[in-house]
Amino acid sequence: MLVVAAAILIAGALFFVFFVREKDLPAPAPQSPFQHLDDRKAAIYENLRDLQFEYRLGKLSEEDYQKTKAELQRELARILAEIDALKQKLGVLPRGRSAAVAPSPAPTPARGFTCPHCGATFDRELKYCGECGKPMTPGAST
Amino acid sequence: MENLGSLAILLALCLSGYAILASLVGKWRDKPLLVLSAERAVYGIWALLTIASGILVYSLITGDFRLAYVAGHSNRAMPVFFKFAAWWGGMEGSLLLWAWILSSYSALVVFTNRFRFRDMMPYVVAILMAVQCFFLLLISFPENPFQVLAVGKGITEVPDGNGLNPLLQYWAMVIHPPMLYLGYVGFVVPFAFAMGSLITRQPGDAWIHTTRRWTILTWGFQSAGILLGAGWAYAVLGWGGYWGWDPVENASLLPWITATAFLHSVMMQEKKGMMKVWNMVLISATFFLCIFGTFLTRSGIVGSVHAFAQSPIGKYFVAFLAIGIAATIYLILDRLDYLKSEAHLESVLSRESSFLFNNLILLASCFAVLWGTIFPVISEAVTGEKISVDAPFYNRVNVPIGLFLLFLTGVGPLIAWRRSSIESLKKAFLWPSLLGLSVMAALLIAGVRHFYALMSFGLCAFVLATILMEFWKGSRAIAAKTGQNLLLAAVELTHRNTRRYGGYIVHMAIVFMFIGFTGSAFNLDSTNEVRVGDKFSIGRYELKVRDLLDGDNDNYAWRRAVIDVYIGGRQVATLNPEQRVYKASRQSTSEVSIRRRLNEDLYLNFAGVTNDGRNLAIIQSYVFPLVSWIWIGFVTLLFGTAICLIPSKVKMQYARTEVVGYVERHAAVTK
Amino acid sequence: MWSGMRQLQNRLLLILTAGLCMAQSSTEYLTPAVRRVGEKLACLCGACKNTVASCQMLGCHYAGPAREKIAKMLAAGMSDQAIIDEFVRKEGLRALAVPPLEGFNLLGWVMPFVAIGIGLAGIYLFIRRFHKPAVASAPTDAALLDKYHEQIEKDLAKLD
Numbered sequence: 001m002l003v004v005a006a007a008i009l010i011a012g013a014l015f016f017v018f019f020v021r022e023k024d025l026p027a028p029a030p031q032s033p034f035q036h037l038d039d040r041k042a043a044i045y046e047n048l049r050d051l052q053f054e055y056r057l058g059k060l061s062e063e064d065y066q067k068t069k070a071e072l073q074r075e076l077a078r079i080l081a082e083i084d085a086l087k088q089k090l091g092v093l094p095r096g097r098s099a100a101v102a103p104s105p106a107p108t109p110a111r112g113f114t115c116p117h118c119g120a121t122f123d124r125e126l127k128y129c130g131e132c133g134k135p136m137t138p139g140a141s142t
Numbered sequence: 143m144e145n146l147g148s149l150a151i152l153l154a155l156c157l158s159g160y161a162i163l164a165s166l167v168g169k170w171r172d173k174p175l176l177v178l179s180a181e182r183a184v185y186g187i188w189a190l191l192t193i194a195s196g197i198l199v200y201s202l203i204t205g206d207f208r209l210a211y212v213a214g215h216s217n218r219a220m221p222v223f224f225k226f227a228a229w230w231g232g233m234e235g236s237l238l239l240w241a242w243i244l245s246s247y248s249a250l251v252v253f254t255n256r257f258r259f260r261d262m263m264p265y266v267v268a269i270l271m272a273v274q275c276f277f278l279l280l281i282s283f284p285e286n287p288f289q290v291l292a293v294g295k296g297i298t299e300v301p302d303g304n305g306l307n308p309l310l311q312y313w314a315m316v317i318h319p320p321m322l323y324l325g326y327v328g329f330v331v332p333f334a335f336a337m338g339s340l341i342t343r344q345p346g347d348a349w350i351h352t353t354r355r356w357t358i359l360t361w362g363f364q365s366a367g368i369l370l371g372a373g374w375a376y377a378v379l380g381w382g383g384y385w386g387w388d389p390v391e392n393a394s395l396l397p398w399i400t401a402t403a404f405l406h407s408v409m410m411q412e413k414k415g416m417m418k419v420w421n422m423v424l425i426s427a428t429f430f431l432c433i434f435g436t437f438l439t440r441s442g443i444v445g446s447v448h449a450f451a452q453s454p455i456g457k458y459f460v461a462f463l464a465i466g467i468a469a470t471i472y473l474i475l476d477r478l479d480y481l482k483s484e485a486h487l488e489s490v491l492s493r494e495s496s497f498l499f500n501n502l503i504l505l506a507s508c509f510a511v512l513w514g515t516i517f518p519v520i521s522e523a524v525t526g527e528k529i530s531v532d533a534p535f536y537n538r539v540n541v542p543i544g545l546f547l548l549f550l551t552g553v554g555p556l557i558a559w560r561r562s563s564i565e566s567l568k569k570a571f572l573w574p575s576l577l578g579l580s581v582m583a584a585l586l587i588a589g590v591r592h593f594y595a596l597m598s599f600g601l602c603a604f605v606l607a608t609i610l611m612e613f614w615k616g617s618r619a620i621a622a623k624t625g626q627n628l629l630l631a632a633v634e635l636t637h638r639n640t641r642r643y644g645g646y647i648v649h650m651a652i653v654f655m656f657i658g659f660t661g662s663a664f665n666l667d668s669t670n671e672v673r674v675g676d677k678f679s680i681g682r683y684e685l686k687v688r689d690l691l692d693g694d695n696d697n698y699a700w701r702r703a704v705i706d707v708y709i710g711g712r713q714v715a716t717l718n719p720e721q722r723v724y725k726a727s728r729q730s731t732s733e734v735s736i737r738r739r740l741n742e743d744l745y746l747n748f749a750g751v752t753n754d755g756r757n758l759a760i761i762q763s764y765v766f767p768l769v770s771w772i773w774i775g776f777v778t779l780l781f782g783t784a785i786c787l788i789p790s791k792v793k794m795q796y797a798r799t800e801v802v803g804y805v806e807r808h809a810a811v812t813k
Numbered sequence: 814m815w816s817g818m819r820q821l822q823n824r825l826l827l828i829l830t831a832g833l834c835m836a837q838s839s840t841e842y843l844t845p846a847v848r849r850v851g852e853k854l855a856c857l858c859g860a861c862k863n864t865v866a867s868c869q870m871l872g873c874h875y876a877g878p879a880r881e882k883i884a885k886m887l888a889a890g891m892s893d894q895a896i897i898d899e900f901v902r903k904e905g906l907r908a909l910a911v912p913p914l915e916g917f918n919l920l921g922w923v924m925p926f927v928a929i930g931i932g933l934a935g936i937y938l939f940i941r942r943f944h945k946p947a948v949a950s951a952p953t954d955a956a957l958l959d960k961y962h963e964q965i966e967k968d969l970a971k972l973d
Contacts, residue, residue, distance in 0.1 A: 006149055013153050013190060017160070017182045020175050029257035036346025040415070047413055047559065048969060050639075057615045060558040061566050068560045071488070076965055077957040381869030387862045416943070486945035498939065502932040510925035517912065517921045525917050528907040530855035532862045535911040539925050667869070762869070 033090060037083050044076045144209055144288040147197035151238075151286070154190040154245070155278040157183040161271040169264035177264050181252045184267060187274060188249040191242045198235060198287055202228050207300035210289040211235060217305035217726040219696035224306050227316040231306045233440060234287035236319060240436070241277040243320075243327045248274065251331055259348070262338040269334040273433075276462050284455050305726035308698070314374040318367055322394055325364025326432040329397065331356050333429035336422055340473050343480045347415075350408055355787060358641075361405060362783035364398050369776040380732035380747045382665075382764045384772065387536040392515045393435035399508040400428040403501045410497055413559065415484030419474065420501075422481060426470045433463055438515075489561035496554035503550060507543045511536065545597055548656055551649050552605035555612060574611065578604030598660040602653050609646050609653075616643075637791040647782030654775030661742070661768025669749070671758035672703075681765040683744055684708040688716070690759055698722040700733075703748050703759055707737060719748035719761065742767040847883045850893050854879065854900055855910040864910045 032038065051072065055065040161183035168176030198211070203225045207213045215228040215235065230236040248270040255263055281287060291300060309315070332353035339349040371391065372384035385391060404424040410417045437459035474481070487494055514531045521529050556570045582600035590596060613632055621631035636643040670678040672687045679685060685705050692701035702720040706713055717735035724731070737744040745764040752758045843851070843866070851866030858875040861868055865883070868876035879900075886896045900908040912918035 002145060005146055009146065009149060009190075009193070010153065013157065013186050017157060017179055017186050020179045020182060022175070025174055025178055026256050028260050036344075036348070039346050039348075039351065043412060045968065050559070053616075053619070054558055056619050059556065059566060059570060060561075061563050064558065064561050064563055064566070068488075068558075071560070073962075073965055074958055077961040080961045080964065081957050383869070483943065485943075487940060487943040488945070490940060490944060495936075495940070498936045502929065502936060506925065506929045506932060509928045513921070513924050513928075521912065521918055521921065527905055529912050529918060529921075530857070530907045530910060531912060531921065532855045532864060532910040533867065534852070534864060535921070538911070539922075 034083055034086065037079055037086065041076065041079050041083075044072055044079065048072050048076075143197055143201065143206070144290060147194045147288045148282075148286060150190040150194040150197070151278060151282050151288075154187045154194070154241075155275065155282050157187050157190070158271045158275040158278055161187070162268045162275065165264040165267040165271070169261075174260075177267075180264070180267055180271075181256070184245075184248050184252045184271065187271075187278075188242075188245040191238070191245045194288075195229065195238060195242050198238060199226060199229055202226065205303070207303050208290055209287075210291045211287045213291055213300050213303040215303065215306050217303040219726065220305055220311070221697075223316065224311050227310070228306045230319045230323075231310055234281060234285045234289070236323075237277060237281045237285055237440075238287050239320065240323055240327060241274065241281060243323050244270070244274050244277065244330060247327060247331055251334075255352075259338075259344075259352075262335075262342045262344055262348075265338040265341045266334045269337055270330060273330050276458070280455055280458060284458070302726065305697075305724060308722065308724040308727060308729045308731045309378060311724075311731075312374055312378050314370045314377070318370040318374055320367075321363050321370055322367030325360050325362075325367050326394075326397065326436065328356060328360030328363060329401065329425070329429050329432050331360075333425050336425045337470070337473060340422065340477055340480065343477065347411055350412060350421075357401070357405065357408075358783060358786050361398070361401050362780065362787075364394070364401065365779055365783070366776075368394050368398060369772075369779075373773060373776070376769070377734060377736070378731065380734055380749065380762070382667075382734075382743075382745050382747075382766055382769075384769070387511075387514070387533045389515050390439050392511050393438040396508055396512055397428045397431035397435060399504050399511070400424055400431055403504040403508075404428055406497055406504075407501050410494060414494070416487075416494070418481040418483060419478065422474050424501075426467075426474075430463060430467055430470075433459065433466070437463065491557065491562050491564070491567075493554065493557045493559045493562075496550060496557050500547070500550050500554060503543060503547045507540055507547070510539045510543065514539070541594055544656070544659075545594065545601060548598070548601045548605060548653070551652060552601065552608045555646065555649070556608055570608075570611075574604045574607035577607045592663045595660050595663045598656055602657050602660075605653050606650065609650050612646060613643070634791075636785060637788075640788045640790045641786050644782050644785030644788075647785060648779055649782075651775040651777075651779035651782055654771045654778055658768050658770070658772030658775060661766065661771070664767045666765040667762065668764075669760060669762045671752055671756075671760055673758055678761075678763070680744075680763045681742075682709055683763075683765070684711075685746075685761075685763065687759070687761075694725075697726075698724045701748065701751075701759075703746075703761060705735075705746060705761070707744060715744075717744070717746045719746040721748040721750065738770055740768075740770055743769050843880055844884065846887050847880050850883050850887070850896050851876075851880060853893075853897055853910055854883075854908055857904065857907065 048069065051060075051065065051068055054060060060068075161180040164176045164183065165180035168174065168178075168180060200206075201209055201212050202216045203222060205212065205216065205218055205225075207216075211232060211234050212228075215231040216225050220228075228235065230239045248267075251270065252263070252267060255266075259266070332349070335349040335353045338344075368391075371394070375386070376382060376384040404421065407417050407424060408421050411421050437456065440455060440459075514535055517531050518529055521527070552574065553571075557567065578600040581603040582596050585596055585599055590599075613635070614628075616635040617628050617631035620626065620634050621628050624631065624634070626634065666681050668678070668680050670676075672678065674687055674690055676687045677684065685707055687703060688706050689704040690701065691704065692699070694700065700720055700722045702718055705717050705719070707715040707717060715737045717737060719735040720733035722731050722733060723729070732747050732749070734745060734747045736746075743764075743766040745766055747762040747764075749760040749762045752760060848866045852864050854865040856863045856865050856868040856873065856876045856879075858868065858870065858873050861870065863869070863876075865876050865879045870876070883896055886899065891899075897909070906913060906918070912921035914922060
């Protein structure tokens with residue numbers, strides 16, 4: 001009885017640990033290459049919000065407020081520039097503002113890939129929409 | 143049965159070793175299946191340890207006294223509740239609980255991150271499993287909970303066990319160790335993520351965001367564990383002390399202090415990307431102090447009341463600590479470039495500086511406690527003569543440090559980030575300072591001459607005022623905007639930034655506790671030998687012994703005094719202090735009787751009977767002013783911690799609209 | 814008398830507690846003077862970190878007799894210091910509640926404050942290294958800010 005239980009225990013443990021198949025592999029979650037920059041950006045916006053609120057409560061002087069605000073905005077601009085630089089490097093160019101950063105031919109709807117959720121178009125196939133972030137099914141091009 | 147338990151532990155040990163190798167090799171050779179198999183092993187260990195723990199608990203409850211552990215920590219007459227608690231009543235069982243909690247945490251970490259951090263997770267798993275492997279090594283060989291008594295070698299049957307130490311048969315003591323372990327073990331997770339991100343040089347502070355809740359929750363568990371221990375000591379040990387500066391108590395305080403420092407300084411990294419090296423050092427120090435605390439409790443290196451029996455596992459711990467600390471220091475030094483600060487200090491008068499001082503003071507008190515704990519050992523090694531480092535040392539060193547910390551608790555939150563001016567500080571501090579000073583003046587007039595007590599009460603008033611002003615100003619601003627009433631606005635305010643306002647509530651809890659600690663400067667005590675009908679008094683209380691009773695049940699024999707309490711001739715309460723003698727272990731305990739009030743506790747202890755032939759009952763009576771505020775602070779602390787764990791209402795939509803349009807590398811799918 | 818008025822129903826209790834309660838109520842010796850001296854002496858019972866004055870364990874095999882001894886010595890006209898010296902002569906330095914302020918043991922007192930000093934120096938160095946008042950806004954910064962100004966303002970409006 002004991003031997004049987006021990007055998008079951010060992011066999012169960014070994015089977016569970018070693019019997020891994022290809023299809024058991026988890027599909028990796030989409031990991032945005034912008035994640036750390038987004039986090040920084042979020043932190044700065046959070047700081048700005050805090051600053052505004054504390055200023056409203058009278059915790060800091062007008063002068064300090066303006067100084068810190070200007071600083072935070074400069075930092076924000078730097079992060080935004082970094083994001084755009086990274087976008088350019090990765091070849092992700094949604095329409096809109098970034099077009100001004102790196103002048104490229106505006107994607108024509110006829111040849112581009114359109115997001116089924118928000119209608120944004122891109123000049124290459126993307127797994128996730130650059131505007132709304134939802135998955136773009138392949139073949140959704142118009 | 144017990145063989146099955148031993149087998150489960152042994153199998154878990156093998157799996158933990160396998161998990162370390164598999165996840166590292168899988169990562170280095172880029173074999174995701176191997177990494178997945180290592181993660182399976184983590185779940186497997188959890189299942190195996192659950193089986194082992196189940197078997198141990200089953201043996202304890204059914205009273206399988208063939209097992210040394212069961213015979214040593216359980217007996218037939220014990221209530222089931224305490225039989226279950228005997229799981230962590232002794233060295234072997236408590237190490238099993240440690241390992242089981244760690245395996246549960248590890249399984250939870252692996253499960254919640256199964257799709258995330260694919261590049262970092264193998265290292266996280268390896269670190270978690272290295273710690274797991276160490277503890278499984280301990281319970282597999284030197285401290286196996288399934289050791290069988292030498293039944294069959296002369297001893298044919300063990301009729302009953304020794305029972306759980308009667309001092310531990312109290313509800314707070316049943317929850318205290320698991321809470322403390324949940325806290326101790328919990329810091330392994332942030333540590334593993336910190337090291338993982340250090341090894342893989344993760345961009346940004348992902349490890350901090352991921353482990354933020356862990357850290358707060360774990361800190362909450364640890365605080366609860368420490369305070370439950372204090373509450374237990376107060377209500378059970380019979381002399382009304384809640385903190386005795388015992389090495390084991392100190393051991394639980396040390397990681398709590400560094401964790402508190404970490405919770406504060408990590409804000410600098412989140413907000414400004416500063417102090418990255420320091421935060422690594424703090425989280426590592428917290429983790430290693432947790433291990434050190436476990437070591438101190440179990441190795442017998444320093445004498446202590448509640449240390450477990452002396453045992454040979456000390457050298458295992460020393461080896462583990464040495465290797466772990468060396469590896470961590472190497473990693474941090476090797477990757478200093480990755481930990482470079484991203485920002486500057488704009489002004490010396492800023493929140494940032496206040497955090498620096500907060501960290502300094504916290505670490506100074508941590509060092510003072512650590513130093514006091516190990517100094518007798520050092521001094522004896524150097525001078526050859528034993529010395530004592532007792533409560534007066536800790537009090538003398540830590541009271542001024544604690545008061546300064548209390549001061550910073552009030553000052554820090556009022557200084558703005560980046561820069562602040564003297565003018566705005568003057569404005570912010572005017573009313574709280576006035577309040578603090580007037581409290582001190584009032585107490586001075588009322589006749590209080592104790593210097594530290596005056597300082598402490600003054601600072602408590604000051605800090606409380608700053609915190610309430612924060613809430614009041616914030617709620618008023620919100621109320622003005624939304625038209626809500628102030629109470630709703632305060633809820634809204636807290637909901638908008640739960641971590642900050644939850645933190646303020648925790649600060650308030652600390653103030654309450656300081657009020658309670660300060661009360662101890664005015665304790666009264668007296669001991670009386672009495673018979674039925676005798677009267678005695680303490681403070682403003684008149685006590686009259688109405689009756690003395692005795693009796694027994696299966697578990698223990700008892701005697702009890704029935705004492706009426708009068709204030710100014712009016713009866714206000716009847717207290718029943720009791721003494722018990724447990725039959726199985728022949729140990730006696732006090733069931734003290736306490737009249738708890740916000741201003742002071744009246745505390746009676748039936749200490750014994752004189753043996754000079756007169757058979758008088760010895761009643762120790764105490765008055766403990768303000769001690770209830772410590773427990774009020776405890777509840778407030780739990781409340782504040784819970785608030786910190788609620789996600790803030792404002793989601794950062796503006797950060798999320800970022801382009802995610804990027805084709806995922808097929809990194810993890812290659813075989 | 815208690816057991817006279819009601820017979821102890823429980824013989825077992827008496828047997829069990831016989832060894833435990835050797836209660837010579839030691840606190841009767843705890844006069845203010847004894848307390849004053851006792852506060853400087855460690856309780857060496859091995860189970861607590863208290864002083865002879867603050868140990869509350871009834872029938873403590875160390876604190877009880879120690880108090881008695883202090884009371885006797887005080888009655889004999891010995892000074893506080895002489896009593897403490899007597900204890901140290903008998904038990905060694907561990908009779909003192911805190912490490913003595915001399916020799917190696919001075920380190921016990923000094924180190925926490927040395928640690929604070931080192932910490933302060935560390936803070937000073939940190940501030941010197943990282944303190945950079947009002948970074949002069951570089952021209953590139955200004956250009957960047959101009960470029961993203963519109964977006965930042967838009968996002969900021971969404972903040973509250």
